[in-house]
Amino acid sequence: MASPLEGGADALLLDLPRGPLQAYRARASFCWKELVLFLEGEDVLRLKKTIFSTLENDPLFARSHEEDISLDRYRELSFLRCKRIMEYNLLPLEDMVANPLWFQVFTNCLGMYDWSLAIRLLLNMVTFGLAIYNLGSERHLKYLPKIFNMEIFGCFAVTELSHGSNAKAIRTTAHYDPITQEFIIHSPDFEAAKFWVGNMGKTATHAVVFAQLYTPEGQCHGLHPFVVQIRNPKTLLPMPGVMIGDMGKKVGLNGIDNGFAMFHKVRIPRQDLLNRNGEVTLEGTYVTPFKDDRQRFGASLGTLSMGRVAIVGMSTVNLKLAVSIALRFSATRCQFGPSDEEEVPVLEYQMQQWRLLPYLAAVYALDHFSKSLFLDLVDLQQGLMGKDQSARQAELGREIHALVSASKPLASWTAQKGIQECREACGGHGYLAVNRLGDLRNDNDPNCTYEGDNNILLQQTSSYLLSLLASRIEQSPLKTVDFLEAYPEILGQRFSCPSINSCLDSSVPLAAYEWLVCYLLLESYQKLNEEKRSGRNDFEARNNSQVYYCRPLALAFLELTVVRRFHEYTHQPSVPPPLRAILGRLSALYALWTLSQHMALLYQAERRCGCPGGRDRPSR
C-alpha cells in the first residue's frame, strides 16, 4: 500500500527490506507507516531515529558475540556505555522539561538495546538524582550537575539483606553527634547490610542511604534518607568504614553491578540528611513538617513511584520485542500442511494465533497505558515541585499510587507470561541464546519482584478501592474510580449481547469489567468484615482476604483502567479513518482476552449474585 505520509515523516520511516516477511506485509489492511505516525508522532520518531543511529554508529555499542563475555567485562562495558550516553546528551534537559514523555521514549530505546545500560542510567539520574531533588532542599542542589557530568555516580539504598518489602523494619542507623555536627551511619549486623543496590557493586561513588534517625537523647525518628559517599571517585576504592561488594551473578541484568554495603560508624556532615520531610538542627532537635510519622514515611517513599512507572514501560518494551520476534518467526517458519508436499507458515494455525495474537494486542494497550500513566506521574511531580498543597494534589497522589501499585504487577506479569509463550512458540530456535527470548525473560523477571513485590503492591490498590466504599470522593482527579459511585446500579445490570459480532467492540468487555470490579469490591469488603467478625485482627483479616478477593480486585481494576484508556484512545475522533478498524480490533482483542481470564469468576458471580442487593453492604 502506498504511503499517505508527508515528506518529513516518510523520510523517518524507511521502507522495510524485501524478505521472507514481504508476503504477509503486503496483506496488511492498513499502512503501517500511518499507524506508527499516529501512535508516536513525528517528533518522537525523530528522537528515536537519533538515538538508534547514535548506538549503531558507535562501536562501543556493537554486539560482538558477547555471548561468552565475563561478568566483570559486561559490567564494565555497560558502565562505559552509560557514561557515553550521558556524554552524548541525546536528550538535553530543556527538551526533557518541555516534553517529559521524551524521557520515557529515551530510556525505552536504550532498554530495547539493553536494559542493563538503561537501568544503570535510570538508577543514577532518576532514582538517585530525583531522590536528592525530591527529598532534599536547596543545599543538595549542588549534587545535580555532578550527576549529569558524571563527576559522581549514584545509587539508592533502601533494601537490606533481611528486609525489603517491609521497609519500616530497616535497621541501618544514623545517630546525630551535635559535637561534630555529623551523622554516624552504622549497620548493626550483617542482616542490616544494604543489599541488592544497583550500581553499588562496582561503580557508584555516592548512595542515598535510608537509615533510622536517632537524635542525641536517644529517640528514634524513623527512616530518613542521607547522601553518603561510598567510594573515592578517582580510585573507586571504598571510603573508610564502608565495606562494599558485588552480589555476583544474577538470573539476568548482569550488566548491572548490584551490590551490598555495611557501614561501620561512617561519619557524614549534618547537611547530607535529605531534609525535605525531616530535619535535625545544629543542636540536635528533630523538626518535621508532618504531623504523624506514617505520613512522613509515605512522603519519603513516594519517590519510588517513578521507578514503578518505569517498570511498566520496561515490561511493555520486553513484551513488544518478544512478540515481534515470535510473530516474525511464525510467519516464516513452515511446518506441516494439508498434504505432505505443501507446508504452511505456523502463523496460519489457530493454535499459534491463539497463543500469540492476544499478546500483540496487549503490547498496544499497555504501551498506550504506560505513556498515559507516565504523564499522570509528571502531573503529580509538577504539583510536588510547585508545592501544591491542594486537596486535588493529595487525591491525585493517592489515585496514582493505587494505579501504579497494580500497573507494575499487571505489566510485568503480562510480559513474563507473554515472553514465555513466545519462547515456546518459537520451539527450539526460541531456546538459542542469540534469538534473545531467554535474555528478555531473564531481564524482565525482576520486574515482578523489585521496587515492591507484585503481590504486596496489589494490596495498596485494593486498600485504596476499599477505602472509597467507606468515604466517597466527589470525583477522582483521573476519573478511574468514578464509576464506583454507581456500583449498586452497575451490579443490578445483566450482561446481554444479541450476537457474537456485537461483542467485538471493547465497549462490551468494558461494561463487564465495571460489573466485575464492583462485584469483587463488595465481595472483598464482605470477606474482610467476616474475618473481623470472627475475631481476627486487622493484620490477619487483611492477609486472609487476599487470595480470592483483594488480589483479583486490584488486578481487575487495573485491567479495566487499561481497557478503558485504550478503548477511549482507539475510539477518539482524531483516529485517522483508515486506522479505525485495526485499532478497534486490537482494543477488542485485548479487552476480551483479558476479561476471559475471569470467566470462572463471572460464572460464579452470576450464581451468587442472583440478587445483588440481598447481601452485606457498606453504609456510607
Place this chain on the structure above:
Amino acid sequence: MASPLEGGADALLLDLPRGPLQAYRARASFCWKELVLFLEGEDVLRLKKTIFSTLENDPLFARSHEEDISLDRYRELSFLRCKRIMEYNLLPLEDMVANPLWFQVFTNCLGMYDWSLAIRLLLNMVTFGLAIYNLGSERHLKYLPKIFNMEIFGCFAVTELSHGSNAKAIRTTAHYDPITQEFIIHSPDFEAAKFWVGNMGKTATHAVVFAQLYTPEGQCHGLHPFVVQIRNPKTLLPMPGVMIGDMGKKVGLNGIDNGFAMFHKVRIPRQDLLNRNGEVTLEGTYVTPFKDDRQRFGASLGTLSMGRVAIVGMSTVNLKLAVSIALRFSATRCQFGPSDEEEVPVLEYQMQQWRLLPYLAAVYALDHFSKSLFLDLVDLQQGLMGKDQSARQAELGREIHALVSASKPLASWTAQKGIQECREACGGHGYLAVNRLGDLRNDNDPNCTYEGDNNILLQQTSSYLLSLLASRIEQSPLKTVDFLEAYPEILGQRFSCPSINSCLDSSVPLAAYEWLVCYLLLESYQKLNEEKRSGRNDFEARNNSQVYYCRPLALAFLELTVVRRFHEYTHQPSVPPPLRAILGRLSALYALWTLSQHMALLYQAERRCGCPGGRDRPSR
C-alpha cells in the same frame, strides 16, 4: 518425633542439622523418615546414597564458583563428568535389568546435580544406544559395549534446521550405491542441516542419522536410521565430508554441546543402516516387514517415547528442587507482622501458601506418576524385546503413546509455572544466580519444546481418545480409558457434595474429572464434525478443533490419570497408618487444585449440558 525405623534404613537417613528450619520440622504431624522410606524403599535409598556420596567425594564434581565459567569449559567439564560417571559404573547393567526403575533413580540423581551431565549421559546411553538396539539388528550389537566403555560417544540426529515437529519432511538423503555397497549420506542444502543435536557440537564420535532412503532405481522409501561416524575418536576432528559445529549459547543446559552437521556425500557401509524396520539387499532391493510406510515410520520413531518419559522425570525433579528451595526460604524469611516489633515467617501468609503448597502436592503426585509411567514403558519395551506380536502389546503401545504424549506437556508446564512461582516467591533472593531457581527454570525450559513440542504432542493424546469413541476396545492394558465405556452414564451424573469437608478427599475431584473428560471428548467430537460438515478437510478441521476442545481434552485426561494413580497409591491398604492423613491431604490438594483450573469450563458445561443426551452423539 522419634524414628520408628529399623536400623538399616535409619542409618541411610541421617537426622537433619539443627538450624532455622528446626521449629517447623518439629511441628510435623508425621515422621519424615517413615514417609521417605515408604515412597522410596530401602534399596533405592541405598542407591541414592551411593550416587550422592560418589559425587560429594570426587573433586571433579565440586561446584567451585562456576558462575563465570566459559561455555567451552562448562561443556568440557560436563563431558569429563559424564565419562567419570560411566567409569564409576554406579549402576551395573545387571542391576539395571533386574530393577529397571533404578535407572530412573540414577539419572534423576545426576540431574539433581546438573541436567547437562545427566542428559549427556542419557543421550549417549539411551537415545543413541537404545536406538541402535531397538532399530538395528545382530550386526549392530558390536556398538553397545563400545558405548559403555566410552570408546565411542553417540548422538541422535533427527531434527533439521527447517524441520523438527514435522519429522516426515526431513530432507537429508541416503542413496544406496550397489557397486560399493555403501549408502551416501547427503544434506541437499543448509536448511537440511541436522540441528540441535545434543553431544554433537564438540564430543560425539557417532550419530544415528535419520535420512530419506533411496534405492538405486531412484525410489524413496522414507526416513530410515543410519549409524554414521562423524568424528575421529582420537583427534575429535570431523570425518571427511562432515561439516560439524556447536550451536553456541542456549538459554540453559549449556553443559551440553548441541550441534549441527551437514553431510557432503559421506559414504557409510550398507551394514550401518539400522535395519529392524527396513533393509536394503546387497543388490539394492528394499525389504520391510511393514505393510504401510506410516506403520514403519511410527515404529522407527517409537523409540522417542523413552526420551519423553525421561522428561517427565526431569520436570518433576526440577519442580521438587525449586519447591524445596522456596519453602525453606519461606519458613525462615520473616517480613511484616501484626505489630511493628513482631515479624512472621512469610510461609505463614495465606498468599504464600496458596502460591507454593499446591506445587508441593504436585511434586508428590507427579513423582509417583513418573515412576509408574516409566514402569509401563519398561513393560512395553520388554514386549518389544521379546518380539511380542499380541493384540495386547499393540494396544499397550497405543495407550502408552497417548499417555506419554500428554505427560510430557503436563509435567514440563507444571514445572515451568511452579519454578517461576518459586522464583518470585523468594523475591530478590530468588533472582540471585547462586540460589539456583534461574538455572532450574532455564534448564527445565526445553522440556516444553524438545522431543516433541508440547502442543503438537497433545494432539496425539486427543486423537487416541477420539478414536475410542469410534471403535471401542474391550479393556485397555493400563485401564486408563476404561471409564469412557460408561460415558453416557457419567455425563448424566451431577456433582453433589454435602459439605466442604466431604470434598477433601481426592475421590471427589476424581469423579469430577471423569465427567469433565467425557464432556470434553464429546465436545471435541462434535466440534470436529461441525468443522467437517462446514466443508473443511481433515487437516483444517483438526487444526480448528485444538484450542478450546482437543487441547484441554488431552490435558484433562492426563490430569485425571495422574490424580487417579496418586489417589489409588495413597489410599492402598499398604500405606502405613501414620502416613495416611498426610498422603491423603497431598492427594486431595493436587486433585482439587488442578481441577480448579477448569472451573470456567465446568460452569460452562453445566449451562450447556442441561440435557447431555440432547446433542450430537457418536454411534458405535
